[in-house]
Amino acid sequence: MAKKGIVMSGMRPTGRLHLGNYYGALEKWIELQDEYECFFGVADWHMLTTGYENTARLNEDVRDMVLDWLTAGLDPEKCVFFRQSFVPQNAELTLLLGMITPISWLENNPTYKEQLQELGKTKLSKALEGAGVISKEIRQKVAQAPLEAIKPDPKKNRLELRTSGFLSYPVMQTADIAVYGAGLVPVGQDQLPHLEISREIVRRFNGVYGDVLVEPKPIVTQNRKVPGIDSRKMSKSYGNGIDLFETVDSLSPKVMDMYTDPMKIRKDDPGHPEGCVVFAMHKLYSDFADRREVECKAGQIGCFQCKKDLLGSMDGPFAEFREKRAKYDKPGLVEEILEAGSAKARDSAEATMERVRKAMNLR
Ligand code: SF4
Structure with a gap:
């Protein structure tokens, strides 16, 4: 053709x-x-x-x-x-x-202006974390802050990022x-x-x-x-990603850490699946996502069980990916x-x- x-x-x-x-x-x-x-x-x-x-x-x-x-x-x-x-x-x-x-x-x-500021923020906060000046948690908060809230050292910024290549x-x-x-x-x-x-x-x-x-x-x-597990855009620099080939052991804590509806505390609280990262993943991996939406809104399911169900849905496709990858992984x-x-x-x-x-x- x-x-x-x-x-x-x-x-x-x-x-x-x-x-x-x-x-x-x-x-x-x-x-x-x-x-x-x-x-x-x-x-x-x-x-x-x-x-x-x-x-x-x-x-x-x-x-x-x-x-x-x-x-x-x-x-x-x-x-x-x-x-x-x-x-x-x-x-x-x-x-x-x-x-x-x-x-x-x-x-x-x-895009240049925006990336310059974004990179300035990320590099500055990573450098501070590396030097032990701030913790990883603070660095992640800095990365989430609005661009105008961060003012990287202009000299440093110029030296590091304002290259002709960039x-x-x-x-x-x-x-x-x-x-x-x-x-x-x-x-x-x-x-x-x-x-x-x-x-x-x-x-x-x-x-x-x-x-x-x-x-x-x-x-x-x-x-x-x-979305990333914290509901922001999934990005390596935010450390909120799920790799394509996670193992069961590495995937489980990430799913358990996913952002959910903060108003849903008890199982029978009516939930809001829109904006919930677990639900976004169910839509990609679970054939029961429609039913789950109804159950969540009606307060018929708790977030802990919902996350366990998601792990069950993700396990198969991830295992398949890992197996396939091993076949291609030849010297x-x-x-x-x-x-x-x-x-x-x-x-x-x-x-x-x-x-x-x-x-x-x-x-
Ligand atoms: S029950 Fe599931 S879909 Fe509803 S808020 Fe909790 S984790 Fe999200």
């Missing part, structure tokens, strides 16, 4: 994936791989834009993440997995796009997409502004050099939002897949770069 178009997406290698990564992106990727020509990248250069100071675990994190991709159902026979840093053409296009991208576009990028990450993101001729990028509604800046950069490039690059369009996905397999995928990615990127160099009279 002819594929419908070229799709590109990527993830920063942050090690093992959590349920938020799966339901927020991976689930959609798995669906897209059958219908489109897909390039899925391990965005290791992007990781450096905010985490350049510590690369000791980078290769391990890349391996863990790709193993999770495979286990979840991404198939290297159907799509291209590659490592961003194995495709030098991507860096070349980043450099060339940087020539035509006004700095004001980057400085006014709302400022110009939208340029690299544009190159990531354009170098593969990708016309489609899966994004959630809230990520549309991220793609808009790439579309603007491509339009500007084409305006100067002719119709060379494909202007990417979004495939807007209705991703299933999964050299991930590296082989990434090498082969990156070779295909380089071929595609080189074809684009030949057109780009020609249009710019670089050869």
